Amino acid sequence: MKTRIHVLWIMLVAVIGLSGCGGDDNSAAGEIAQMDTDTPDGAFMASIAAMKSNDLKSLIKNSLSDEQYNELVTEFENNKTGNFSEADKAQFASAISMLTSDGAEENLYQMVEPQLEQARAMLPMMLMMGKDQVLQGLKTNPMLPESQRDSAVAVVGAAMDWAGENDILSEDKTKAAIAALVNTAKELDMNSLDDVQNMSFDQALEKGSIAFGGVKSILGAYGISMDDMLSSVEISDLEVNGDQANMNVSFELFGETVTQPMNMVKKDGVWVGDQ
Structure with a gap:
């Protein structure tokens, strides 16, 4: 369904396709309320603010019209009952x-x-032997838009160099990552698949916010700060033509400045990614 695909775009493209413990209790709603979400760059930065606060509810509310949001809730309720086996x-x-x-x-x-x-x-x-092969694969990957290949090569290359220089498999880092995983599991407070099936849509978003915060903490254990990356996001070269807009989005990752084009479209009064 288009709504499902659209929500996946919201959650992934809001941080340009990239990839504290637990959900942040400080909702992004207050900060977003002070932003001009009637503009394409304002709407995009509001999504970034929601991501920084681990606030999936604000992220989705900010990125969907009322009609789309209600459709998503209905779809969730109709599809949340899974045929889980006893195993x-x-x-x-x-x-x-x-x-x-x-x-x-x-x-x-x-x-x-x-x-x-x-x-x-x-x-x-593995890093020494695999780097050239991985980067060459990115350069020639037909599934990757040509406009994004240079950025992908720069980020992946920098990430592999960073991994080789930062002892990511050390005992201290591994134990910190495990601690973040355990703390997140406890905060999620789900004991069975029945708990998952019985969630309301809002409860699912709250659990998702906790899980997203946990991912941040696990990455943080290895020295990777998603919040720093999100804080570095900048918009430039914005051009608006009626209900369509294009702009460049830049951010810092592994010491590299990544710039990618972003197309936006206004649907039902809400600026969203043109996918």
Whole structure:
């Protein structure tokens, strides 16, 4: 359904296709209320503000008309009942128990430690041998728009260099990432798939905000700050022609300045990405 695709665009393209613990209790609604979302750049920056606050509800409300929002809620309610088997439910309960039980952090580290030792030995060679191949694949990938290839090559190359220089598989970083994962699982407070099925749309967004904040914390354990990246977003070369607009969006990632074109369109009074 188009609405579903549109929401995926909101959540992914709002941070230009990139990729604190837990959800931020400080909603972005107040900050967004002071922004001029009637302009394409204002609407885009309002989405960035929502992402910085881990506020998925404000992100979606800001990016959909009332009609589209109500359609999305209806679709959610009609499709949230899954045909989960008893095996699915048992597997989910086991995973949640492993993440939230006493001593979870220590137990999880003991599980991954043997693999870490092997990975530490292999990572430098893998990065050295794989970098040229990966970058060449990006340069020739027909699925990647030509206008985005240079940016993708710069970011991926910088990310691989960064990974080789920052000991990302160290004991300290791994334990910090595990701690962020465990804390997020506890904050989500979901014990079974029945809990998932019984959520309202607003509750699902609240859980999604917590999960998004948890992803930030896990990345933060490795020294990657999504909030710094989001704070670096700038808009330039805005051109508006009626209900269509184009602009350049720049941001900083792994020490590289990435600039990509962004097309916007006004639908039902709301500026959204033209996808």
